Amino acid sequence: MNESLQASPKKNKERTWIILAAAAFLAALVAWLWFTPGGFWGKLRALGYSVCHQIEERSICVHGVCAPLCARCTGMYLGTILALGYQAFQRRKGKFPPVWVWVVLALLFVWFGVDGLNSFLHLIPFLRGVYEPNNLLRLITGFGVGLGIGTVLFALFNRTAWIDWINESPYKRWFSFPLLLVLAGIAIALIRTEHPLIIYPIMVLSGLSVFAVLSGVYTVLAIIVLRRENAAAQWWELLLPILLGMTTALLQILVISWLRYALTGTWNPIHLGLSTVLLIKNCYN
Numbered sequence: 001m002n003e004s005l006q007a008s009p010k011k012n013k014e015r016t017w018i019i020l021a022a023a024a025f026l027a028a029l030v031a032w033l034w035f036t037p038g039g040f041w042g043k044l045r046a047l048g049y050s051v052c053h054q055i056e057e058r059s060i061c062v063h064g065v066c067a068p069l070c071a072r073c074t075g076m077y078l079g080t081i082l083a084l085g086y087q088a089f090q091r092r093k094g095k096f097p098p099v100w101v102w103v104v105l106a107l108l109f110v111w112f113g114v115d116g117l118n119s120f121l122h123l124i125p126f127l128r129g130v131y132e133p134n135n136l137l138r139l140i141t142g143f144g145v146g147l148g149i150g151t152v153l154f155a156l157f158n159r160t161a162w163i164d165w166i167n168e169s170p171y172k173r174w175f176s177f178p179l180l181l182v183l184a185g186i187a188i189a190l191i192r193t194e195h196p197l198i199i200y201p202i203m204v205l206s207g208l209s210v211f212a213v214l215s216g217v218y219t220v221l222a223i224i225v226l227r228r229e230n231a232a233a234q235w236w237e238l239l240l241p242i243l244l245g246m247t248t249a250l251l252q253i254l255v256i257s258w259l260r261y262a263l264t265g266t267w268n269p270i271h272l273g274l275s276t277v278l279l280i281k282n283c284y285n
Helices: 002-035 040-049 071-090 099-121 135-161 176-192 196-225 235-264 272-284
Strands: 059-062 065-070
Touching (some): 002 235, 040 065, 040 235, 059 071, 059 135, 065 071, 065 196, 071 099, 071 135, 071 176, 099 135, 135 176, 135 196, 176 196, 196 235
Antiparallel strands (some): 059 065
């Protein structure tokens, strides 16, 4: 009887915090919907606007419609979602991957950095990169880093959230990680077809994945800040940190979008011509 009486105020306090967190999320959502351009596609591109330069020449475009993210960011966020979805079948396994998987992920990360630097050098008129950049390489290297982000985020979430997390790696079997690489290759091949029935859903998924990935990261941080590590047995017990994670993610998207719009005065993507002019001006001023 005493235990139930003690638990009741605790549950009421939890409900109050959940209601406040839900209200905060709804307020942030209303503010974002009001501030960003109208229409479904305008909102979708606004999600990418907060994290990506959206240079059209470096984005996947079909029939004059460009993805909300550049090719590299498209690969990175889709790669993260692919890795998270793939590992979800492994239930609550939270052990980090074997050393050889880390080596492969590290090489993919280095490739991402090298290709990104080479691509950036081509923006500067008086410098030349080592090779001619292209969207296929941007997409592949983005996917590589995304697989790494998804791998780490999945393990961090499980070992932080669940009281009964499993001390095994989702890549315990030798073929598990190579299979993920094959799936990523298939996804890249499908995107390269540029078929509207494939590209348009991919564009939508890539835009929504910005919010999803940021929410996942901030949910893990919320669990730590609330000191609720390894305390949940069911998903509903994570409702408060999930709401806080979603709210923080949306606030980040809103604030960065506002700052970029305040600086540029437009929701349009950056154009290579403009970015080159700005680089030259900064170099000679």
